[in-house]
Amino acid sequence: MDTTAHAPLITQEEPVAAKRPWLFTRPTAKTGLVSWLTTVDHKRVGLLYGFSALFFFLVGGVEALFIRIQLAVPNNTFLQHQTYNELFTMHATTMIFLAVMPLSAAFFNYIMPLQIGARDVAFPRLNGFAFWVFLAGAIILNVGWFIKSGAPDSGWFGYAPLTSNAYSNQFAGDISTDLWVMGLQILGVSSVIGSLNFIVTIINLRAPGMTMMRLPVFTWMTLITAFLIILSFPAITIALVELMMDRNFATNFFEVSNGGLPILWQHLFWVFGHPEVYILILPAMGIISEILPTFSRKPLFGYPIVVFSGACIGFLGFGVWSHHMFTTGMGTVATAAFSLMTMAIAVPTGVKIFNWIGTLWGGHLQMRTPMMFALGFIWMFMMGGFSGIMHSAAPADSQQQDSYFVVAHFHYVLIGGSVFGLLAGIHYWFPLVFGRKVSEFWGKLSFWVVFIGFNTTFFPMHFLGLNGTAVYDGNMGWNTPNFIATIGAFILGIGIAIYFAVMIYTYFKGQKAGRDPWDARTLEWAIPNPPPEYNFAVTPSVHARDAFWHEKHNREEALTAKAATAHSASAHGGIHMPSQSWFPILTAGGMLIGSLFLANHNYIGAICGGGLTFLGAYLWALEGPGGYHMHPEPEANGKDSPAKH
Amino acid sequence: MSHAGTIDHHHDATTATGIPNKKLFMWAFLASDCMFFGALISTHLIYRLHPPPGSPSPRQIFSIELTSFSTFILLMSSLLMALAVNAIQKNYLTSTRHNLLGTIFFGLIFLGCQVYEFTHFVHEKGLTLSNSLFGSTFYTLTGTHGCHVAIGVLWLILTYIRSFKPAGADAGRPWLAGAFFHFFIFALTIVAGMATVLSGVHAHLAREPFREFISHNLLAVGTTIVGLAILTYLGRSRGAVEFGEANAIDVESMGLYWHFVDIVWIVIFTAVYLLEYL
Numbered sequence: 001m002d003t004t005a006h007a008p009l010i011t012q013e014e015p016v017a018a019k020r021p022w023l024f025t026r027p028t029a030k031t032g033l034v035s036w037l038t039t040v041d042h043k044r045v046g047l048l049y050g051f052s053a054l055f056f057f058l059v060g061g062v063e064a065l066f067i068r069i070q071l072a073v074p075n076n077t078f079l080q081h082q083t084y085n086e087l088f089t090m091h092a093t094t095m096i097f098l099a100v101m102p103l104s105a106a107f108f109n110y111i112m113p114l115q116i117g118a119r120d121v122a123f124p125r126l127n128g129f130a131f132w133v134f135l136a137g138a139i140i141l142n143v144g145w146f147i148k149s150g151a152p153d154s155g156w157f158g159y160a161p162l163t164s165n166a167y168s169n170q171f172a173g174d175i176s177t178d179l180w181v182m183g184l185q186i187l188g189v190s191s192v193i194g195s196l197n198f199i200v201t202i203i204n205l206r207a208p209g210m211t212m213m214r215l216p217v218f219t220w221m222t223l224i225t226a227f228l229i230i231l232s233f234p235a236i237t238i239a240l241v242e243l244m245m246d247r248n249f250a251t252n253f254f255e256v257s258n259g260g261l262p263i264l265w266q267h268l269f270w271v272f273g274h275p276e277v278y279i280l281i282l283p284a285m286g287i288i289s290e291i292l293p294t295f296s297r298k299p300l301f302g303y304p305i306v307v308f309s310g311a312c313i314g315f316l317g318f319g320v321w322s323h324h325m326f327t328t329g330m331g332t333v334a335t336a337a338f339s340l341m342t343m344a345i346a347v348p349t350g351v352k353i354f355n356w357i358g359t360l361w362g363g364h365l366q367m368r369t370p371m372m373f374a375l376g377f378i379w380m381f382m383m384g385g386f387s388g389i390m391h392s393a394a395p396a397d398s399q400q401q402d403s404y405f406v407v408a409h410f411h412y413v414l415i416g417g418s419v420f421g422l423l424a425g426i427h428y429w430f431p432l433v434f435g436r437k438v439s440e441f442w443g444k445l446s447f448w449v450v451f452i453g454f455n456t457t458f459f460p461m462h463f464l465g466l467n468g469t470a471v472y473d474g475n476m477g478w479n480t481p482n483f484i485a486t487i488g489a490f491i492l493g494i495g496i497a498i499y500f501a502v503m504i505y506t507y508f509k510g511q512k513a514g515r516d517p518w519d520a521r522t523l524e525w526a527i528p529n530p531p532p533e534y535n536f537a538v539t540p541s542v543h544a545r546d547a548f549w550h551e552k553h554n555r556e557e558a559l560t561a562k563a564a565t566a567h568s569a570s571a572h573g574g575i576h577m578p579s580q581s582w583f584p585i586l587t588a589g590g591m592l593i594g595s596l597f598l599a600n601h602n603y604i605g606a607i608c609g610g611g612l613t614f615l616g617a618y619l620w621a622l623e624g625p626g627g628y629h630m631h632p633e634p635e636a637n638g639k640d641s642p643a644k645h
Numbered sequence: 646m647s648h649a650g651t652i653d654h655h656h657d658a659t660t661a662t663g664i665p666n667k668k669l670f671m672w673a674f675l676a677s678d679c680m681f682f683g684a685l686i687s688t689h690l691i692y693r694l695h696p697p698p699g700s701p702s703p704r705q706i707f708s709i710e711l712t713s714f715s716t717f718i719l720l721m722s723s724l725l726m727a728l729a730v731n732a733i734q735k736n737y738l739t740s741t742r743h744n745l746l747g748t749i750f751f752g753l754i755f756l757g758c759q760v761y762e763f764t765h766f767v768h769e770k771g772l773t774l775s776n777s778l779f780g781s782t783f784y785t786l787t788g789t790h791g792c793h794v795a796i797g798v799l800w801l802i803l804t805y806i807r808s809f810k811p812a813g814a815d816a817g818r819p820w821l822a823g824a825f826f827h828f829f830i831f832a833l834t835i836v837a838g839m840a841t842v843l844s845g846v847h848a849h850l851a852r853e854p855f856r857e858f859i860s861h862n863l864l865a866v867g868t869t870i871v872g873l874a875i876l877t878y879l880g881r882s883r884g885a886v887e888f889g890e891a892n893a894i895d896v897e898s899m900g901l902y903w904h905f906v907d908i909v910w911i912v913i914f915t916a917v918y919l920l921e922y923l
Contacts, residue, residue, distance in 0.1 A: 204660035230677040238684035251781035259697020
């Protein structure tokens with residue numbers, strides 16, 4: 001695409017800007033390191049999230065391979081006990097908090113504002129801040145690999161009293177659990193801030209005519225996920241605060257000898273932990289709900305039902321946490337109640353699956369790579385759902401608790417569900433983001449290798465689990481299935497390697513994609529690729545659900561409306577753009593320093609870090625939102641039309 | 646302000662819903678904060694139902710009169726906060742500043758009472774963070790609320806100082822230095838003032854003569870007086886400022902936070918204190 005034709009004319013809003021104190025001079029670099037460190041562009045923040053998440057996805061994958069090597073044969077000596085504990089703790093923590101959640105956040109950031117016809121999120125600097133805070137949390141969680149303490153080793157659920165000073169300190173000054181506490185705390189701050197931003201953006205920044213019931217389903221799922229995050233993360237924040245108080249200031253929250261109840265940790269953890277699994281799956285469901293209609297050449301079947309069942313899952317998700325605790329002796333009433341709620345939450349989930357099947361039914365299916373992953377998602381997620389509904393029966397669950405059956409279940413919903421959905425999304429939006437199309441052959445090959453590897457790894461675990469293999473224990477005599485699972489893990493690893501090798505090749509050498517290569521339905525496809533900084537040269541006006549589809553089929557009206565909007569926008573001074581800022585990364589840096597000192601029980605350093613955070617936030621406030629205006633040259637009508645490719 | 650009276654404080658035409666972004670953000674944040682305090686209060690109530698043997702009796706520890714007084718003060722601070730929001734919406738700058746100062750002052754009284762309460766409990770009643778489960782939950786819960794109030798006070802002070810930023814673009818650098826100085830004096834005066842009042846209370850309880858109290862606390866008393874004088878000087882009106890009716894949404898968001906923290910205190914006061922007197 002000819003970029004010079006769209007070279008925008010930048011004018012500073014305030015001609016007196018030079019008189020601002022140097023501290024508040026806004027960075028204006030559009031390329032290079034500074035432009036990324038100070039970025040407030042939701043698309044760049046999305047890319048930062050995406051690349052970090054993929055990096056940690058690979059880290060978590062390598063950790064999983066190490067675990068599978070250890071479990072390939074009985075009495076293997078590949079890993080030390082301590083290393084094994086660290087690996088299984090960090091595999092889960094990394095995959096959940098540093099891979100799947102931020103990868104979803106990458107899509108929220110990049111795609112959602114485009115889908116609602118917005119130019120950015122509601123609070124652009126805060127958006128950058130959420131990413132830098134995420135990176136700080138990721139560093140804190142992983143810094144243990146490089147110091148004597150080692151990485152966190154008490155399980156991703158950190159059950160009390162395993163995390164108490166008495167159990168988790170191998171030697172004086174072992175801060176691995178403190179790093180885990182601070183890392184998760186900081187990641188929680190990032191998730192909540194990011195989600196508050198998305199909520200305000202979706203509710204307030206919709207383009208004219210984009211009513212709530214015209215929102216693309218992915219945007220709806222973003223909204224529901226954001227609400228789940230802001231309402232569930234406080235529970236783990238408090239659990240972690242109490243644990244931190246126990247470890248740093250000798251309180252008794254989980255200290256059994258002084259009357260503390262370790263079961264309280266489980267409740268607080270799962271009050272967060274169960275909504276969390278919906279935080280992981282709902283974005284993938286949203287992505288699938290975009291891909292299936294596009295490649296079935298049909299509108300989504302039962303749009304309102306899909307939206308409402310998403311919201312219903314969100315509500316019910318807060319009432320099922322104790323099904324993780326059926327074996328703790330809660331009493332029959334509580335167990336029965338949570339059993340029933342868990343069965344109930346399968347209903348809206350099943351409704352969604354039927355709606356997806358309804359979308360496919362009678363459609364003109366185009367078997368492109370994103371569609372392959374999406375169909376894989378439906379099948380694999382259903383398998384995970386079936387084993388999930390088996391857990392809802394408390395008597396059956398008490399047999400399955402802590403067995404490989406549970407491992408099989410949650411890998412089917414997390415890999416077969418979330419990860420397939422996210423991989424589908426990467427394929428689907430790759431042409432939009434980078435302007436190039438992935439080769440169908442290599443894309444499909446990676447799908448099949450991933451699909452086969454995944455099933456070879458986790459399908460045998462159903463049998464292993466029901467036969468009695470406990471979690472984290474491969475030495476009970478079920479050798480063949482365990483060995484097959486390890487082989488499968490390597491096939492899965494090769495599949496993922498092919499997937500990313502193809503992505504990297506495509507980024508540099510792939511075939512150029514024209515505008516709207518999939519002939520899609522939502523507004524993000526209405527703009528050139530890669531998208532310009534200001535997204536929409538003219539704010540779109542929306543007249544129907546599947547707004548872009550409607551626009552493509554009502555060209556005359558759309559062009560007239562666009563011309564009118566363009567005229568009035570230009571009369572109001574052009575496109576308003578937010579200014580870049582140094583303070584998000586500086587404030588996050590203060591949090592990183594403070595948290596590392598706090599994890600090290602160095603309170604002077606922690607206070608200094610807190611002071612830096614405060615200073616950053618105050619200067620951020622004084623700096624003001626800033627902003628400048630742009631006047632992109634109007635696109636020629638011919639170029640504006642979504643040409644057939 | 647040139648466009649005084651033309652701002653509709655209940656409708657923002659630039660957003661899809663008409664609700665200003667900052668207000669919506671604050672409401673969503675407060676929803677999150679509800680869950681935050683909900684988890685802490687639940688912890689306290691769960692452990693209240695399952696007290697380990699030898700737990701201290703809260704009624705022997707609490708001084709309900711003092712806490713009732715500080716609760717009343719905190720509730721009244723909400724009134725002043727509401728008046729500040731009302732004043733800035735009408736572009737009455739002086740009245741806004743006075744009400745902000747009043748809110749800060751009442752918030753500080755509440756915090757002072759909490760500091761007094763904590764020191765009293767630790768030193769007189771022997772209740773510490775670690776010697777009982779009740780101590781752990783009580784200090785963590787009320788301390789977290791205290792942190793919220795302290796953050797609110799900090800926010801109020803920063804907004805108050807910002808209200809002096811002169812209009813015009815050429816004032817940036819000297820004003821910034823002045824603002825840091827203003828903040829520094831504010832912080833110093835608060836610390837010195839709290840130290841003065843707390844030692845005054847102790848002196849009163851110990852029936853120490855006033856002259857001795859002054860001579861023992863010369864530094865704190867002197868700093869407080871000098872600090873107040875400087876703050877009064879810095880707080881005078883100085884020409885046109887940037888802060889005005891357009892900033893009403895900033896004050897209102899801060900007010901939402903402040904009212905929320907008050908409401909949470911009503912719940913905590915009921916669940917932690919009053920419940921023990923049923």
